[in-house]
Amino acid sequence: MRLLSKRNLLFVLCCFCLNLGVAIDTITSSQSIKDPGSIVSNGSAFKLGFFSPVNSTNRYIGIWYSNISVFTVVWVANRETPLNDSSGVLTISEDGNLVVLDGKKEILWSSNITNSVANSSAQLMDSGNLVLQEKTTGTIIWESFQHPCDTLLPNMKISTNIRTGNKVQLTSWQSPSNPSIGSFSANIQPLNLPQVFIWKYGSPYWRSGPWNKQVFIGIPTMDYQFQDGASLINDQEGTFSFSFTYVNGSLLHLAFNTHGNIEERFWDYEKEDWEVSLALQSGCDLYGNCGAFGSCNSQNTPICSCLQGFEPKNTEEWNRGNWTSGCVRRTQLQCERVNTSSEGSKMDGFLKLNMMKVPDFADWSHYLEADCRQQCLENCSCIAYAYDTGIGCMSWTRSLIDAQKFSSAGVDLYVRLAYSDLVTKKDMKKIVTITVIIGTVSILICTYLLWRWIAKHKARKKKDKEILLFNRGEAHKTLPSDNLNQVKVQELPLFNFEKLASATNNFHLSNKLGQGGFGSVYKGKLSDGQEIAVKRLSRTSAQGFEEFMNEAVVISKLQHRNLVRLLGCCVEGEERMLIYEYMPNKSLDAFLFGMEIVEFRQHCSINRPDDI
Ligand SMILES: *[C@@H]1O[C@H](CO)[C@@H](O)[C@H](O)[C@H]1NC(C)=O
Ligand SMILES: *[C@@H]1O[C@H](CO)[C@@H](O)[C@H](O)[C@H]1NC(C)=O
Ligand SMILES: *[C@@H]1O[C@H](CO)[C@@H](O)[C@H](O)[C@H]1NC(C)=O
Ligand SMILES: *[C@@H]1O[C@H](CO)[C@@H](O)[C@H](O)[C@H]1NC(C)=O
Ligand SMILES: *[C@@H]1O[C@H](CO)[C@@H](O)[C@H](O)[C@H]1NC(C)=O
Ligand SMILES: *[C@@H]1O[C@H](CO)[C@@H](O)[C@H](O)[C@H]1NC(C)=O
Ligand SMILES: *[C@@H]1O[C@H](CO)[C@@H](O)[C@H](O)[C@H]1NC(C)=O
Ligand SMILES: *[C@@H]1O[C@H](CO)[C@@H](O)[C@H](O)[C@H]1NC(C)=O
Numbered sequence: 001m002r003l004l005s006k007r008n009l010l011f012v013l014c015c016f017c018l019n020l021g022v023a024i025d026t027i028t029s030s031q032s033i034k035d036p037g038s039i040v041s042n043g044s045a046f047k048l049g050f051f052s053p054v055n056s057t058n059r060y061i062g063i064w065y066s067n068i069s070v071f072t073v074v075w076v077a078n079r080e081t082p083l084n085d086s087s088g089v090l091t092i093s094e095d096g097n098l099v100v101l102d103g104k105k106e107i108l109w110s111s112n113i114t115n116s117v118a119n120s121s122a123q124l125m126d127s128g129n130l131v132l133q134e135k136t137t138g139t140i141i142w143e144s145f146q147h148p149c150d151t152l153l154p155n156m157k158i159s160t161n162i163r164t165g166n167k168v169q170l171t172s173w174q175s176p177s178n179p180s181i182g183s184f185s186a187n188i189q190p191l192n193l194p195q196v197f198i199w200k201y202g203s204p205y206w207r208s209g210p211w212n213k214q215v216f217i218g219i220p221t222m223d224y225q226f227q228d229g230a231s232l233i234n235d236q237e238g239t240f241s242f243s244f245t246y247v248n249g250s251l252l253h254l255a256f257n258t259h260g261n262i263e264e265r266f267w268d269y270e271k272e273d274w275e276v277s278l279a280l281q282s283g284c285d286l287y288g289n290c291g292a293f294g295s296c297n298s299q300n301t302p303i304c305s306c307l308q309g310f311e312p313k314n315t316e317e318w319n320r321g322n323w324t325s326g327c328v329r330r331t332q333l334q335c336e337r338v339n340t341s342s343e344g345s346k347m348d349g350f351l352k353l354n355m356m357k358v359p360d361f362a363d364w365s366h367y368l369e370a371d372c373r374q375q376c377l378e379n380c381s382c383i384a385y386a387y388d389t390g391i392g393c394m395s396w397t398r399s400l401i402d403a404q405k406f407s408s409a410g411v412d413l414y415v416r417l418a419y420s421d422l423v424t425k426k427d428m429k430k431i432v433t434i435t436v437i438i439g440t441v442s443i444l445i446c447t448y449l450l451w452r453w454i455a456k457h458k459a460r461k462k463k464d465k466e467i468l469l470f471n472r473g474e475a476h477k478t479l480p481s482d483n484l485n486q487v488k489v490q491e492l493p494l495f496n497f498e499k500l501a502s503a504t505n506n507f508h509l510s511n512k513l514g515q516g517g518f519g520s521v522y523k524g525k526l527s528d529g530q531e532i533a534v535k536r537l538s539r540t541s542a543q544g545f546e547e548f549m550n551e552a553v554v555i556s557k558l559q560h561r562n563l564v565r566l567l568g569c570c571v572e573g574e575e576r577m578l579i580y581e582y583m584p585n586k587s588l589d590a591f592l593f594g595m596e597i598v599e600f601r602q603h604c605s606i607n608r609p610d611d612i
C-alpha cells in the first residue's frame with residue numbers, strides 16, 4: 001500500500017471532520033480516521049493511518065515515514081487484531097481511550113488506560129510519537145513511544161525497571177506480511193552491568209556487552225555509528241533506559257528485521273534508500289556460540305576455539321562443530337588445590353587476551369585497575385577480570401560465556417590460569433622453534449669459525465714449513481713469543497749500496513749464506529774489516545714484499561731470543577737491504593727473521609715498496 005496523496009487525505013479528513021480549523025495531525029472524539037485515511041505530523045515527517053503489509057490484505061493502523069520513497073512502518077496499533085476489510089475507524093472512545101473499531105463498532109484495539117478521561121485527543125508528533133493527552137490540562141495519558149513495536153526511533157526509550165520488572169521492549173514482526181509479535185524481543189537486562197539483549201523465544205540470542213557511558217563495549221562499530229547520541233540512564237526509581245538522538249533532519253532508527261537481527265537504518269537521501277548495518281554480523285555474535293570458556297573469532301575457521309588453558313569438554317563433539325558443551329580447564333588452579341603435597345607448584349597467573357568482547361555475567365566493583373587485578377588474584381573464585389575506564393573493574397566468578405575476539409575495539413580480558421597453562425603449546429612450539437633456529441645458527445657460526453681457524457692454521461703451517469725449509473734446522477724449536485716487545489729500537493745508519501756491493505764482492509754467489517722467499521743473505525767484509533751479513537730483499541713483486549711483511553709478523557713470534565745486532569739498512573732505488581753484525585756462531589735464521597723487517601720499516605722509512 002502506498003502513501004495517499006495529500007489531496008485524497010484532505011478529502012478523507014473532510015468527510016469525517018466538518019469542524020474546520022482543526023489541525024490535521026490530531027484525532028479527537030469528533031475527528032476520527034476512517035480507512036483509507038491518514039493524518040500527517042506537523043513537520044511532515046510521519047503519517048498515521050491504515051495500511052496493508054506486503055502480500056497481505058489485512059488492514060492495520062500504523063505510523064510510517066511520510067517523506068521518503070520507501071514505505072517504512074515504524075509502529076502498528078492493532079498488530080494482533082487486524083481488520084479483514086476496510087471498515088476500520090481510529091477514534092477516541094467515550095472513556096478517553098484511543099481505539100480501533102471494526103465495521104460493527106466493536107473495539108479491536110485500545111490504548112487501554114484505566115482511568116477514563118472526559119476530553120482527550122491524540123496528536124501525531126513530528127518525532128513519530130502518537131501522544132494521547134487530556135485536552136484541558138495537557139497531561140499525557142498514553143503515548144506510542146511507551147509501547148514500541150519493532151522499531152526504536154530517536155528519543156524513544158527501551159527500559160526495564162529493576163523493582164517492578166516492567167519492560168519497554170522491541171518485539172519483531174512474525175514476517176514482513178504479518179506484524180504480530182514474532183519470536184524475537186530486545187530489551188535491557190539490568191544486572192550488575194546493564195546490557196541490551198536480543199532474545200529468541202526467551203533465550204539469549206545476542207548481547208551488546210556492558211555500557212561504558214558512551215558505547216556498548218561489545219559492539220565494536222558503535223563508536224562512529226551513534227556519534228555520542230546514545231545514552232543508557234539509570235533513574236532514581238530503578239529504571240534503566242536506553243535511547244539515542246539524532247539531529248540535522250537525518251533519518252535514523254533501529255529496527256528488527258524478521259530474522260531477529262536488529263538493523264540500524266540510516267536514510268541516504270541521494271540513493272533514496274536505507275543504509276543498513278546489523279547487530280549480528282557473524283556467527284560469533286550468536287550468544288554463547290562457542291560454549292563456556294570458548295572464544296569466537298569470525299576471522300578464523302572454525303570460528304570457535306577454547307580459551308588458552310582450556311580444552312573441549314567433548315572433543316569429538318567439538319571437532320564436529322557442535323560447540324555447545326564448551327571447554328573445561330586443563331590444569332586445576334593452584335589456589336583450588338586442597339592437597340598441599342604439591343607444594344612446589346607455582347602461583348596462578350593471568351593470561352591477557354586483547355580486543356575481546358567480555359564474557360557475560362560480569363560483576364562490577366569500584367576498584368581502580370591495579371586493585372582490580374589484585375582483588376581478583378586474592379580471591380580464588382575470581383576466574384577473570386577486565387578493566388575499562390568508563391566502567392571500572394569487571395570480574396567473573398562463573399563460567400566465561402560469550403567471549404569473542406574482535407579485530408578492532410574491545411577490551412583486554414585477563415583470564416586466571418594455572419602456572420603451567422600460562423605457557424601454551426603454541427608458545428612452546430614458538431620457543432622450541434626459536435631455540436632450534438638459534439642453535440642451528442650458533443652451530444653454523446661455530447663451524448664457520450672453526451673452519452676459518454683451521455684454514456688459517458693450515459696456511460700458517462704451510463708458511464712455517466716454507467720458512468723451515470730455509471731455517472736449516474733450528475727455527476722449529478719452541479720459542480718465547482714476546483721478542484717483539486723486547487727489541488730495542490735504535491736509529492740505524494744508512495749504508496750506501498756501493499759500499500755493500502764491494503763488501504760482498506758484488507753479492508757474489510760465493511758469499512751467499514742462504515736464500516728465502518724474500519731474498520738472499522750474503523756475507524761481507526767492510527773496508528774497516530768488520531764482518532757483516534747483508535740481507536737483500538728480493539726485487540720481485542710488491543705483493544711478495546707485502547706478503548713477506550705479514551709473514552715477518554707471524555714469524556717474529558717464533559724467533560730466537562738473542563737476535564743478532566742490526567747495524568743499519570740501505571735504501572737505494574729498488575734495493576732494500578738490512579745489514580747485521582756477522583756472528584759465525586749464530587744460526588742463519590737469526591739473520592733472516594724477526595724484527596728486522598719492523599726495524600727496516602721504522603728506521604728506513606719504508607712502509608710499502610711503492611713508497612720508494
Ligand atoms: C505546526 O507547528 C508550527 C511550529 O512548528 C506551529 O506554528 C503551527 O501552529 C503548527 N500547526 C498546527 C496545525 O498545529
Ligand atoms: C518533508 O517534506 C516537507 C515538504 O516537502 C518538508 O517541508 C519537510 O521538511 C520534510 N521533512 C522531513 C523530515 O524530511
Ligand atoms: C510476496 O509474495 C510474492 C509471491 O508469493 C513473493 O515472491 C514475495 O517474496 C513476497 N514478498 C514478501 C516480502 O514476502
Ligand atoms: C473477517 O471476515 C469474516 C468473513 O470473511 C467475518 O466473519 C469476520 O467477522 C471478519 N473479522 C473481522 C475482525 O472483521
Ligand atoms: C487491554 O487490557 C486488556 C485487559 O487488561 C487486555 O486483555 C488487552 O490485551 C489490552 N490491550 C492492549 C492493546 O494492550
Ligand atoms: C471538553 O473540552 C471542550 C473544549 O475543548 C469543553 O467545552 C468541554 O467542556 C470539555 N468537556 C469536559 C467534560 O471537560
Ligand atoms: C549536524 O549539524 C552540526 C551542526 O549543527 C554539524 O556540525 C554536523 O556536521 C551535522 N551532521 C551531519 C551528519 O550533517
Ligand atoms: C550438540 O551437543 C549437545 C550436547 O551434547 C546436544 O544436546 C545437541 O543435540 C548437539 N547438537 C547437534 C546439532 O548435534
Ligand SMILES: *[C@@H]1O[C@H](CO)[C@@H](O)[C@H](O)[C@H]1NC(C)=O
Nearest residue numbers: 336337338339340341342343
Ligand atoms: C594428595 O596428593 C597425593 C599425591 O600427590 C595423593 O596420594 C593424595 O591422595 C592426595 N590427597 C587428596 C586429599 O587429594
Ligand SMILES: *[C@@H]1O[C@H](CO)[C@@H](O)[C@H](O)[C@H]1NC(C)=O
Nearest residue numbers: 363378379380381382396397
Ligand atoms: C570472593 O569472591 C566471591 C564472589 O565474588 C565473594 O562472594 C567472596 O566474598 C569473595 N571472598 C573474599 C575473601 O573476598
